[in-house]
Amino acid sequence: MRWLAALMALSVVPFLPLLGRADSVGDAANLVGLGGALALWWQVVLGTRALTGRLTADRLAVVNLHRWLGGCGAFLVLLHPLLETIAARRDLAYLWLVDFTWVESGYTSLGRIALLLFLALWLTSTLLRALVRHRAWRLVHYVSYPLVGLVLLHAWGVGSYLIETPWLRAYWLLLAGLLALLVGWRLAVPLWTGRYRLVAAERLSPTVVQYTLAPLGRPRRPRRPAPGQFCYLRLNALGRAHPFSVTRVGDDATLSFAVKDAGPFTARLSALRPGAVLRLDGPYGTFTRQARDADRPAVLVAGGIGVTPFVELVRRHAGPHMSLHHVVSTREEAVFADELRHHLGPRYRTGPPQPGPRARYFVCGSPGFVATTTGRLRARGVAGGQLHTEEFDC
Template sequence: MPLSSTSRIAHGLVWSLALVPLIFFIAGLSAGDFASTATILNMLGRLTGVLGVAFLLLSAALSARVPGVDQPFGGLTKLWHTHHRMGAASLFLLMLHPLLLAFSAAGYSQQAAISTLFPAFSNTAAWMGWTALILMMIFLAPSFAFFGPPQYERWKHIHALAGPAVIFALIHTFMASRTMPGMADTVIWSIFALLAVGAVSWRLLFSQRIGRLDYTVKHVEPVTDGVVELTLEPQDKPLEYEAGNFVYLTPFDKHLDAGDREEHPYTLSSSPLEPNLRIAIKSLGDASRAIQSIDPGTKVTVEGPYGRFFPAGGRVESPELWVAGGIGITPFLARMRHIQALQSGGDIVMIYAVQDESRALYADEIRELALQIPGFVLVMHYFYHEGPVSAEFLHRHCPDLGHREIYICGPLPLNELIKQHAHHAGVTHNHIHSEEFELL
């Protein structure tokens, strides 16, 4: 089954699972729930609570980051798009939940409405719900564009509040929820709780113990100013991966100015056939800047692999167009190294877009690999000379653009521009593949 079809099915199944509690909720409704404005508002309040908790628990389950689970979804980035959407939907619904219940109570008395929004201290179930909602507002707020791009480590620490939020939400749900027939409440929420708590437990406890592989920094090779390539040697079991995958790298070096024992995602630049891992790292933040001077012999761990940029196997089965920009050359370099190691080839046009000649990372190796790979065409694009990549430039160097699989990795403006040109050329969404690293 094509990746795009598999991905749509996987994402669709997750959203469908979130609607299971809704089905049981509807089955438990009666005529009394529609008898007056107050009862309708009460029903809607309970409904938003049910859907909000379902989205929250499934969003937590999708955060587990178990290697391999992201593959049917088209990679971890695309899986986390669904995670983010479910988290946002959960927050919106759970903010409506107490408001609708309060409006319903207002139909009986003003005091009842106030008591709903400001419950007595003895109302444990209500305060569990309010605590969960407040924690959600704190840890989800930095994820919204309104607050600007968050700093990675600060965002990660704040996001740790997701665990307590899930626990408080579950306590509130088990104590207050009586909206489904029979034992459906207990059964449904127990299953969802197992998924969420299992995911959080993996992320916070077990992944650090059994999900990471030990490596040692063997070489640190400067590529250009602000970019190094680390060569990592396995200490035990080596990582199995595909070209285009990325890993979470954690260095253990107290002499680093920043980033010691902090995990950060980096794309692998090595071929899967190499005995060691290679990772190209550009100085973009405190941790990546500090790691430029990491010492050979330093212990590191890697967790992964994640992502699904290229088809598995490494061989090129259909005509492809690659568009790389800046450090986005890394997954393409890994695939070029893999194809060359396989002594394979394919109908590939690669456009490498950089500001000027001095910004072209691995330029000499890429030109050499392009000559060694049968059917490979390398086109350099320099912004200072050509301006942004135009539709005319694409069609001039790749006339059959509309009949190729398109792979894009670079700065977001470049990604969006190439997608726009491709869509205008008649390329459907299923044939455009892009790698966009967000907060992972």
């Protein structure tokens, strides 16, 4: 995470000399616009797991930083056109007027189109998130790439600081070039992800199947996920990737995933026969890393299939400091119950946890389960620093 923080701080340095030159509303609008563009640029970078996974192993910290930048970017992106409207002494219609009849108005219109795309992205990620299915949210999220491209073009054409400052213009070209390389890399990532063969499919319950995959050939560096990490599976190189927690890492480099039947992807996955080839990307995440430490009680809280990140963790690191609360509505949902009870004994329970002053809580399940569980723990005095969460979304 240090490397990532250092790069982000370094990216701000070229803008610092401009702070002493802002002595009007128009100048302030330019500075705010440049800041908003940089925040959006970093949001796209942080959203590219293939890149951030090489910079830091702490995926949760990257996701939280991505969300925080979304708030900062939203403030700056929305403030910029309002300041420009004030500086130009125009009414609010100036925010939406699209006009490509001449060069300057065309560059300005690119910014207005970017604003509309940003509003769609921001609304579906905040106010409307609970009403939008994950698939729809994901599709809307892809507009972030053309959005940032439009913002870079808009600033290039009408940003007074860029026009007047050659070295800043060169830096802007560098950001645009890096964005183009990033988009190309992201499109190419599925082509070099690991190829794995399905060797077994074992039904653990009426709704859950455990799939075991073996690498094709002899990989130079076999994937060895740590307990609690997850990988992205694709049925083919161009298919959509879905994240699943690793439930077993075999000595022969095989990986197992317990998958609940939910949606068209899992239906296609269940139709595969041994020998079928899948693509695998990862591992990612450090959700349960601190649960391995025996210095403080680790309370694992799982909602249904949310138990999967804890299975390998319990196998390797179960001790007196660790307990697991598996909240299920039916006995069929309690997959791995016998094995987990064998390792944990009476510390495997099916009810909600009782808060403790020093315990760390690791909560995994659906977004609703995670929100409800963490809300109850916070209401009973558990501090935010004691909570670690991971959500499953379909």
